Amino acid sequence: MLSEFELKKQICEIGRRMYEKGFVAANDGNISCRVGRGRYLCTPTLMSKGFLKPADIAVVDDQGRQLEGSLPRTSEILLHLEIFHELSEINAVCHAHPPYATAFAVAGIDVPSNILPEVEIFIGQVPIAEYETPGGKRFAQTILPHLRRKANTILLANHGAVACGKTLEEAYFHLETLDMYCRILLLSKEVGNIRQLPPEKVRELLDIKKRLGIADPRVNGQEVAALAGSDEFLRGFSTRAIAQHTPDANGHGRGQGIAGQPSQAGQAQPMPPGQRFPAVVAGRVLPGADGLGTSSTTARRRAFDDEAERIVQLVTDRIVQLGGSGN
Ligand SMILES: [Zn+2]
Structure with missing residues (x-):
């Protein structure tokens, strides 16, 4: 078990990596970890994550009230606490705005799954939480349905991504894996068609995942093919307005977009052969x-x-x- 000081140093190190990777601009993003019952370390608000010192790290209780630290804690601590309260095995949370992943969150397009083996094993399907104004309880609770399905990496609509893990490095790796994956998807689409793995190969990956003890809602004897997830990114886009998308019975799929606004999401539709549309x-x-x-x-x-x-x-x-x- 690392000392609090060692964990503070690790938070600074993860912050530096997030900043250097371009996952955060200016003072964006925040990092936290659980250090004991009702005691959490977190980054301060309005400070660049690239240049933190251990003395800058705040200590809060399980309501987000500041216990120690000369700088005020992050304004998004409730998002982190929602994860710690829901998932007892999770000890660390990283929130950032990694550009390739955030592009999917802004477009409201589900990240397709069943494409890269490591992504399936370490992240799995990546849901999109509904948009809410950052900082408050309502914002924090947008991720709750996805946490209950054991998602360790969640996109926040029109905002960014949040990832959690047993350790700080694991939480950060989930963010890094997600952004690299989204980058590869965008590049692959430029190169040509994206090919998904067949269900039997996904089943083999889920077996490996089970052996590694990594939770995945698909590891319950359910049919993998039925849980292949959204393929709208793979199919492309039309210029026609399509009705707003809603999540399916499994909770898979993006949220509703910004309340009251017709979502741009769900516009991905294959053009039926021979059908023409206005430019x-x-x-x-x-x-x-x-x-x-x-x-x-x-x-x-x-x-x-x-x-x-x-x-x-x-x-x-x-x-x-x-x-x-x-x-
Ligand atoms: Zn943010």
Whole structure:
């Protein structure tokens, strides 16, 4: 068991790694760990995580009240405490805004699963918690349904990611694995199609996970294929507005997006063969641009070219007109 001072040093070290990795900008992010009954260490608010000293680390109780430390504790301590209260085996929490992972949280697109072996074993399916204003109890409780399904890494809609582990390094590794995974997904999509592992291979990975003692809601004799998770990222996007998505019966899937706002989520739809849709440029449907193609990218590009050509023509006409009036 490490001393409190050693744990404070570790928090500073993890903070430095988060900052250097670009997972946090300015004073973003926060880190905490459990040190005993009703006693937790956490980073201070409004301080860069890249340059912390052990003396900067605050000590709080299980309600988030500050017990020790000259700097005020993070304003997001309730999020961390929600995890410590729900999962007794968890001793450390890292919250950051890793850009590749946060891109999925902003887009409201589920991170697809069953693609990379290590990700399946160490993280598993990554849910998206509903958006709520950071800092309060309501914000902290958005992750509760996902904690109950033993998620160790959760995206926060329009915000970032939170990860937990038995140790500080394990919690940080979950964040690092998630962001690297999301980066690989985005790159793979640029290269070509993303191929998912077949269910029998996922089952083998879940067996390894079980042997390692890592919780996963899929390790209950349930059919892996039925729990493959969202594939909307793999299928791509259309420019059509699609009804707001809701999580399925297993609780898998993103939240509702920002309350009261029609979510942009769920727009990923395969275009049925032969079906055509109007092209949209700058948020408006182009007249006469119907039937531009079955690929949204092609359609948008062609529509954009048409629109650009029209604007160039308008500008050219105007110049000629002005030149004429000057004579
Ligand atoms: Zn944050």
